[in-house]
Amino acid sequence: MIAENTQTQMRKGILEYCVLSIISRGEIYASDIIAELRSAKLLVVEGTLYPLLTRLKNNGLLSYNWVESTSGPPRKYYTLTELGKDILSQLDQTWQELAYAVGISQKGANS
Amino acid sequence: MEKTIIINIGNTIIHIEESAYELLKIYLNEVKQHFVNHADDLEIVTDIENRIAELLTEHLTEEKKQVVDANNVNAVIAQMGRVQDFDGAEENEEEPVVNSNYQFHAEKKLYRDMDERVIAGVCSGIAHYINTEAKWIRLATLLTVFLGGAGVLVYAILWIIMPKAKSRIERMEMKGEPANLQGFQKNLDEELLAVNQGLAIAGKHTGSIFRQIGIFIGEFFEWLGRFIGGTGKVIFKVIAGFIIIFGILFLLALIISAAAFQGFWDSSVYEYFPFSIVNENSRGVILFSAFIVCFIPILALVLFSIRVAFNKQAINKTLSFALLIIWLAGVASAGYYAAKISSEFKQHAELTQSADLKSFKTYVIDIDKSKYFSKEDSIAYHIDANQSRQIVTDDFENGPFVSPNNVRINIEKSENSATRLTQKYESQGKTFSSALQNAQNIDYKYSLKDSAIVFSPRFQLRKGTIWRNQEVWLNLEVPVGTRIILKEDAYRYINNYGTWDCGETENDKNDYTVWVMTEDGLKCVAQLKEEAIKKNKLKQELLNLDFLKKNRATDTLYQDSLSNRIKEVKEELGIKVE
Numbered sequence: 261m262i263a264e265n266t267q268t269q270m271r272k273g274i275l276e277y278c279v280l281s282i283i284s285r286g287e288i289y290a291s292d293i294i295a296e297l298r299s300a301k302l303l304v305v306e307g308t309l310y311p312l313l314t315r316l317k318n319n320g321l322l323s324y325n326w327v328e329s330t331s332g333p334p335r336k337y338y339t340l341t342e343l344g345k346d347i348l349s350q351l352d353q354t355w356q357e358l359a360y361a362v363g364i365s366q367k368g369a370n371s
Numbered sequence: 372m373e374k375t376i377i378i379n380i381g382n383t384i385i386h387i388e389e390s391a392y393e394l395l396k397i398y399l400n401e402v403k404q405h406f407v408n409h410a411d412d413l414e415i416v417t418d419i420e421n422r423i424a425e426l427l428t429e430h431l432t433e434e435k436k437q438v439v440d441a442n443n444v445n446a447v448i449a450q451m452g453r454v455q456d457f458d459g460a461e462e463n464e465e466e467p468v469v470n471s472n473y474q475f476h477a478e479k480k481l482y483r484d485m486d487e488r489v490i491a492g493v494c495s496g497i498a499h500y501i502n503t504e505a506k507w508i509r510l511a512t513l514l515t516v517f518l519g520g521a522g523v524l525v526y527a528i529l530w531i532i533m534p535k536a537k538s539r540i541e542r543m544e545m546k547g548e549p550a551n552l553q554g555f556q557k558n559l560d561e562e563l564l565a566v567n568q569g570l571a572i573a574g575k576h577t578g579s580i581f582r583q584i585g586i587f588i589g590e591f592f593e594w595l596g597r598f599i600g601g602t603g604k605v606i607f608k609v610i611a612g613f614i615i616i617f618g619i620l621f622l623l624a625l626i627i628s629a630a631a632f633q634g635f636w637d638s639s640v641y642e643y644f645p646f647s648i649v650n651e652n653s654r655g656v657i658l659f660s661a662f663i664v665c666f667i668p669i670l671a672l673v674l675f676s677i678r679v680a681f682n683k684q685a686i687n688k689t690l691s692f693a694l695l696i697i698w699l700a701g702v703a704s705a706g707y708y709a710a711k712i713s714s715e716f717k718q719h720a721e722l723t724q725s726a727d728l729k730s731f732k733t734y735v736i737d738i739d740k741s742k743y744f745s746k747e748d749s750i751a752y753h754i755d756a757n758q759s760r761q762i763v764t765d766d767f768e769n770g771p772f773v774s775p776n777n778v779r780i781n782i783e784k785s786e787n788s789a790t791r792l793t794q795k796y797e798s799q800g801k802t803f804s805s806a807l808q809n810a811q812n813i814d815y816k817y818s819l820k821d822s823a824i825v826f827s828p829r830f831q832l833r834k835g836t837i838w839r840n841q842e843v844w845l846n847l848e849v850p851v852g853t854r855i856i857l858k859e860d861a862y863r864y865i866n867n868y869g870t871w872d873c874g875e876t877e878n879d880k881n882d883y884t885v886w887v888m889t890e891d892g893l894k895c896v897a898q899l900k901e902e903a904i905k906k907n908k909l910k911q912e913l914l915n916l917d918f919l920k921k922n923r924a925t926d927t928l929y930q931d932s933l934s935n936r937i938k939e940v941k942e943e944l945g946i947k948v949e
Contacts, residue, residue: 291422305452307402310418314411333381333421 271302277355278302279312280340280348283322287337313338321347375438381417381424385431387439394444395423405454423447482536482545493529496536499545611676618673622666629662648712648838657708663701667694716799716840720806722813725793725846731822732853734790736780738860739818739825776829777842778815779866782855782886782893785848792817792824793846799839812836815843826864855886855893868893906944913940 278300282293290313294306316322321344324336340348374389387395402419406412430443481500483492494512495505515522536542633655649657671694674685785791796813800806815830830843844866849855859882862870873884873895885896916937923929 290418291425305456306422306450307419307452307454307457310415310422311406311409311411311457314415314418318411329425333383333424335421335425336418 274355275302276312276316277348277351279309279316280321280344280351283338284340284345284348287325287339289327289335289337293338316344320344380427381421383424383428385424385427385439386437387427387444388441391439391441391444394441394448398444398448399423401454405457419451423451426450479547480541480544481533482541483530483533484542484545485535485537486542490526491530492535493526493533496533496545497529499547502547608680611680614676615673615680618669618676621669622673625662625666625669629658632658650712650715650837653708653711656704660701660704660708663697664705667698667701670694715801715805718800718803718806720798720800720803720810722796722807722810723793725791728790728792728819728824730788730790730850733822733856734849734853735823735856735858736782736847736861737823737825737858738828738864740828740860775838775840778826778828778830778845778864779842780826780845780847780861780864781867782847782849782865782888783867784888784890784892785850788850789848790850790853791848793848795844795846797840797842797844806839809836809839809841813841813843817845826861828860828864849888851888851890853888854896855888856883857886858883873897909940909944913937913944916940 275297278297279293282288282296290309291306293313294309297309313322317324317338320341322338323341324338326334327337329335375386376389376392378385378387378392378395380395399416399420403412403416406415409415426447427439427443430446431437431439434443479500482496484495484499484505485492487495487505489495489509494508498505498508512522512526515525534541536545671691674691677683677685794815796810796815798806798809798813800809812833812835813830814833816827818825824847826845830841832838832841857865857870868886870884873886886893887896887899888894916933920930920933920937
């Protein structure tokens with residue numbers, strides 16, 4: 261239970277970074293983002309993604325285009341804005357630092 | 372077999388089984404409620420709905436079927452995740468974000484409240500604006516309707532100028548709630564609460580008995596409304612059908628009668644009363660305008676009924692406008708001629724001539740019912756003028772199509788001892804001279820056979836004269852003491868006495884009554900006799916009473932009643948009471 265809680269916290273912390281990273285590779289549809297996240301076992305249900313995407317968009321990190329779909333309603337295809345790219349590069353740096361910090365914490369500073 | 376419902380989700384039309392629909396509805400309500408506290412609830416929920424629509428469509432194409440069932444919905448829910456699963460991701464994101472799309476303002480605006488309307492929501496809109504309950508505004512409106520109806524006009528104007536509160540923002544502006552996030556939340560919470568209550572009642576039947584009764588009444592009236600809406604339309608259409616049929620028949624009748632009038636030109640139709648007023652030279656125009664005045668409104672009614680019955684416009688606007696113009700022209704023309712004809716009744720003229728009659732003690736007044744024929748008429752009716760025993764009679768009733776033909780007889784007391792008969796001819800006309808001319812054209816006959824005066828029941832108008840309210844007054848002056856035998860036929864012509872109540876009860880069958888001229892005017896002899904007999908009886912009673920009074924002077928009680936009766940009798944006899 262305690263482990264689960266920490267796991268959730270950790271996943272949640274990097275979810276936003278992962279989403280931005282996925283989108284940074286090119287215009288993408290929400291369900292494709294979900295598919296990738298699911299294969300990475302970061303996300304289990306789709307419902308969680310939509311609030312996140314909306315918030316990122318409203319904060320100016322993302323923008324989207326409506327694209328006609330052959331099956332069903334038009335789809336929102338997301339791309340990163342300049343601000344998004346900027347923040348992503350900052351996050352990249354933070355992730356490097358974190359990975360380094362984790363490596364040091366696990367193996368010791370001298371090794 | 373299961374009932375399916377058609378839903379519109381994410382702008383996609385999807386057929387769904389009822390049980391699956393219930394599942395989906397509950398899920399979506401949960402999702403909505405979950406994101407209520409979120410800044411971008413609408414957008415998120417829309418995204419989720421769109422995705423659900425897409426997933427359902429995918430399921431349908433994969434399984435090659437038409438209708439979504441409960442399994443599909445459950446699969447979709449599993450994929451999207453339960454609300455409980457959402458919690459992990461966005462827990463700490465609840466900083467109140469101000470959405471810059473909506474401005475802060477708590478300023479109230481005047482909208483019509485479509486949710487609480489009775490007619491068009493004007494009253495409840497005003498109530499929101501001035502912060503009162505709608506019922507007071509409605510009451511005030513109703514009062515103005517009774518106080519002359521100005522309220523109806525005001526209501527109609529407000530109906531036109533006040534916009535409907537359609538969107539949520541407009542409804543909030545109407546109620547004066549600030550159109551920001553908090554206001555939105557409040558509004559949405561209210562809606563969700565209402566939805567949930569509805570679900571609870573419909574699904575679990577846990578509502579109180581009163582609420583259930585309320586729902587029943589609501590449904591009943593809804594049903595009643597639908598029923599009336601359906602049958603009402605049918606009734607209107609049936610009425611419209613009847614109007615069409617009878618209207619067309621009436622129009623045909625109008626055409627036929629107009630043609631008939633045109634055909635009977637200068638013929639017998641114009642001898643009948645309402646038409647006999649019309650001057651010969653304006654008959655064509657009047658006929659034509661009267662035809663237009665009657666024809667076009669009925670035509671319009673028929674066309675309107677066709678529109679009601681078949682939902683189809685029978686003629687275009689230009690044509691109907693032209694019809695209106697023609698009708699107005701017809702009205703103007705008819706009005707002009709009506710004024711012209713009525714102007715010919717403006718002046719009044721009288722023509723009087725009198726003749727002294729031979730003196731007799733008794734006169735007989737009778738009416739000659741036999742009809743006199745001119746030579747032409749006699750031939751037309753195959754009457755042999757030489758055979759004097761043949762008599763044709765006429766009942767001379769004043770029917771609806773007979774020109775008013777007034778012959779009145781006055782019987783008066785002669786100031787000198789001579790008997791005199793005065794004839795007075797009266798008529799109307801455009802000018803005095805034409806009125807006099809019309810009066811002179813009255814042809815009236817009476818005959819004297821010894822003491823019998825035989826009056827003709829009607830007067831004739833000489834050829835070419837039209838009816839202008841001509842009247843004949845006959846004034847018979849007889850000296851006091853003269854007896855007059857009045858034949859039954861003459862009763863109705865006597866103007867200044869009520870002739871019918873002079874009946875002799877014992878020999879009722881007489882076709883005459885006997886009258887006598889007194890200083891106080893003409894008296895019925897039978898009545899005079901009756902009065903004399905009655906007077907004698909009263910006098911006899913008075914003598915008896917006087918006798919009794921003297922004989923029994925001591926009995927005071929008896930004396931009183933005797934005195935009273937004596938008083939009554941004396942009053943009736945016209946004797947002064949001391």
